[in-house]
Amino acid sequence: MNNRINIEAKAPLNNAAYFSCFYGILSREFLRFVSQRSRFFSALIRPLLWLVVFAAGFRAALGIAIIEPYETYITYEVYIAPGLCCMILLFNGMQSSLSMVYDREMGSMRVLLMSPLPRGFLLICKLAATALISLAQVYTFLAIALFVGVDPPLLGYLAVLPALILVALMLGALGLFMSSWIKQLENFAGVMNFVIFPMFFLSSALYPLWKMREASEWLYWLCSVNPFTHATELVRHALYLKISWEAFAVVAGTTLVFSVLAIKGFNPQRGMKAKGKGPA
Amino acid sequence: MKATQFIRSALPAAIATTLLTLSASSFAAVAYVSNEKDDTLSVIDLDTMKVTETIDVGQRPRGITLSKDHTKLYICASDSDTVQIMNLADHSIIAELPSGEDPEQFALHPNDRHLYIANEDDALVTVVDTETQDVLAQIDVGVEPEGMAVSHNGKWAVNTSETTNMVHWIDTSTYELVDNTLVDQRPRHVEFNKDDSLLWASSEIGGTVSVIDTSTRQIIQKLTFKIPGIHPDKVQPVGVKLTSDGKYAFIALGPANHVAVVDANTYEVLDYLLVGRRVWHMTFNEDESQMYTTNGVSGDVSVVDVDKMKVTKSIKVGRYPWGVVVKP
Numbered sequence: 001m002n003n004r005i006n007i008e009a010k011a012p013l014n015n016a017a018y019f020s021c022f023y024g025i026l027s028r029e030f031l032r033f034v035s036q037r038s039r040f041f042s043a044l045i046r047p048l049l050w051l052v053v054f055a056a057g058f059r060a061a062l063g064i065a066i067i068e069p070y071e072t073y074i075t076y077e078v079y080i081a082p083g084l085c086c087m088i089l090l091f092n093g094m095q096s097s098l099s100m101v102y103d104r105e106m107g108s109m110r111v112l113l114m115s116p117l118p119r120g121f122l123l124i125c126k127l128a129a130t131a132l133i134s135l136a137q138v139y140t141f142l143a144i145a146l147f148v149g150v151d152p153p154l155l156g157y158l159a160v161l162p163a164l165i166l167v168a169l170m171l172g173a174l175g176l177f178m179s180s181w182i183k184q185l186e187n188f189a190g191v192m193n194f195v196i197f198p199m200f201f202l203s204s205a206l207y208p209l210w211k212m213r214e215a216s217e218w219l220y221w222l223c224s225v226n227p228f229t230h231a232t233e234l235v236r237h238a239l240y241l242k243i244s245w246e247a248f249a250v251v252a253g254t255t256l257v258f259s260v261l262a263i264k265g266f267n268p269q270r271g272m273k274a275k276g277k278g279p280a
Numbered sequence: 281m282k283a284t285q286f287i288r289s290a291l292p293a294a295i296a297t298t299l300l301t302l303s304a305s306s307f308a309a310v311a312y313v314s315n316e317k318d319d320t321l322s323v324i325d326l327d328t329m330k331v332t333e334t335i336d337v338g339q340r341p342r343g344i345t346l347s348k349d350h351t352k353l354y355i356c357a358s359d360s361d362t363v364q365i366m367n368l369a370d371h372s373i374i375a376e377l378p379s380g381e382d383p384e385q386f387a388l389h390p391n392d393r394h395l396y397i398a399n400e401d402d403a404l405v406t407v408v409d410t411e412t413q414d415v416l417a418q419i420d421v422g423v424e425p426e427g428m429a430v431s432h433n434g435k436w437a438v439n440t441s442e443t444t445n446m447v448h449w450i451d452t453s454t455y456e457l458v459d460n461t462l463v464d465q466r467p468r469h470v471e472f473n474k475d476d477s478l479l480w481a482s483s484e485i486g487g488t489v490s491v492i493d494t495s496t497r498q499i500i501q502k503l504t505f506k507i508p509g510i511h512p513d514k515v516q517p518v519g520v521k522l523t524s525d526g527k528y529a530f531i532a533l534g535p536a537n538h539v540a541v542v543d544a545n546t547y548e549v550l551d552y553l554l555v556g557r558r559v560w561h562m563t564f565n566e567d568e569s570q571m572y573t574t575n576g577v578s579g580d581v582s583v584v585d586v587d588k589m590k591v592t593k594s595i596k597v598g599r600y601p602w603g604v605v606v607k608p
Contacts, residue, residue, distance in 0.1 A: 056509070066580075066594055071592065071593040071594065072554075072555075072582055072583075072591045072592065072593050072594040073537070073554050073555060073556060073578075073582070073591070073594060074554070075554060151590075
């Protein structure tokens with residue numbers, strides 16, 4: 001692992017030290033992002049397949065009711081685009097946590113934790129760095145989505161930025177929280193399947209909740225309490241220059257709760273102990 | 281002293297400006313929409329894009345048209361077998377014209393007096409003088425007459441008959457049917473271009489729009505429509521609207537829930553705009569920057585930004601909106 005984080009042990013813990021730490025973590029994430037171009041493209045291919053292939057089959061399925069925040073009838077592509085933005089953030093959040101498990105197993109986490117700065121701050125920096133890197137993918141996706149008729153108002157691209165950051169933090173915190181309870185890399189892969197897919201499918205990302213309600217009341221209830229539904233709605237509203245306060249409250253609250261739990265539950269020794277006990 | 285002078289000179293100007301602003305807002309353009317199933321008209325304020333009033337009218341209102349000075353609205357109350365005249369100053373019905381049975385569509389002659397009414401059940405076109413309320417003529421046409429248009433120069437009145445599949449050409453000076461043009465199945469609506477050289481006729485079952493040369497009364501172009509992902513049977517052209525600059529034609533495609541945008545010179549379909557369910561008829565605002573479509577099944581009016589060719593809003597109105605006009 002490289003040693004790009006240049007924080008001197010005896011440096012006073014002033015704002016510059018904090019910034020230097022954040023910059024170091026962000027640089028590391030960015031370099032990792034640049035060196036793994038395939039990861040960038042695979043993260044884009046997934047939502048694009050949904051947008052171009054899946055949505056084409058369901059094109060005529062929607063357009064039967066006007067739902068907030070839209071002012072008129074929309075194509076299915078337009079409907080699922082915000083959910084797919086959140087899908088990018090979801091996969092990135094989880095993948096970042098996966099890298100935490102990896103870092104822990106490889107011991108590079110210890111290098112990071114040598115920093116004299118509070119552990120909570122280091123973890124938040126890691127979350128923020130992942131969120132910022134994810135934004136590049138989301139905006140690339142939105143730019144490509146223009147070609148299939150997903151053209152929100154121009155100001156919407158700006159208005160959606162804080163919503164995307166908040167959602168990215170929420171999903172990153174969730175991933176971090178989960179990584180605290182995972183002993184090994186292999187376990188985490190399984191958890192991804194049990195978390196990502198239920199979260200994505202039990203949400204308003206692919207279908208409006210009123211449609212879900214037609215099928216089943218309890219499925220509707222599950223979707224309603226899923227924070228990913230609120231994340232999708234927050235992004236959807238912001239993209240069309242509106243705000244859903246309910247979605248904002250749920251996403252902000254969930255971010256806070258998972259951040260606190262993740263920081264409190266984070267144990268850099270977990271992977272090492274597991275390694276010592278048995279085969280990795 | 282200077283302050284007093286300033287108040288004296290500026291105050292009246294300020295008051296005048298305020299009054300002008302107020303009067304402008306109180307006379308904002310409105311759209312009238314006939315709701316076929318509710319026996320009502322919805323009034324939409326085009327500044328706020330909200331329904332401000334719903335007015336009871338005769339039974340099954342369908343075709344509606346404005347008088348030249350925009351003070352009167354003519355309403356085809358189909359099941360009341362009459363054409364009602366509404367005074368737009370107070371929304372009262374001031375007269376009922378002897379329209380013949382089941383009037384569905386009509387067209388007002390440029391002389392602002394003669395109303396050409398299609399009587400669907402009687403295979404007739406009735407011409408009524410709106411001032412004297414006399415029936416001037418009744419002209420035999422094909423079975424189930426529907427679409428009606430009068431050329432801008434007032435020379436031609438054109439009617440379509442749904443079952444005979446013809447466009448009937450009536451000379452307005454003699455009230456005689458002088459020619460017929462065979463078009464595709466169930467012609468529903470006709471529209472002259474600005475200089476009256478061409479007539480656009482939609483065929484609902486045929487799924488086509490015929491462009492007819494007015495001088496020869498022959499079809500010079502037939503348009504077809506293909507919307508990706510939508511079954512061809514659902515593509516049923518009804519309303520036709522042409523921009524006065526001669527650039528675009530808009531075709532309402534009924535249960536396909538789309539409006540086709542056509543280059544009026546090359547006849548190429550440029551785009552399909554998603555609107556509400558079963559889009560029927562359309563109209564422009566005064567400067568043609570916006571177009572409004574009535575969507576029967578979804579019970580709303582969609583607003584199209586003509587410059588951007590984008591549907592910006594859909595406004596809920598009554599049940600089965602049919603016709604729409606804009607009072608500037």
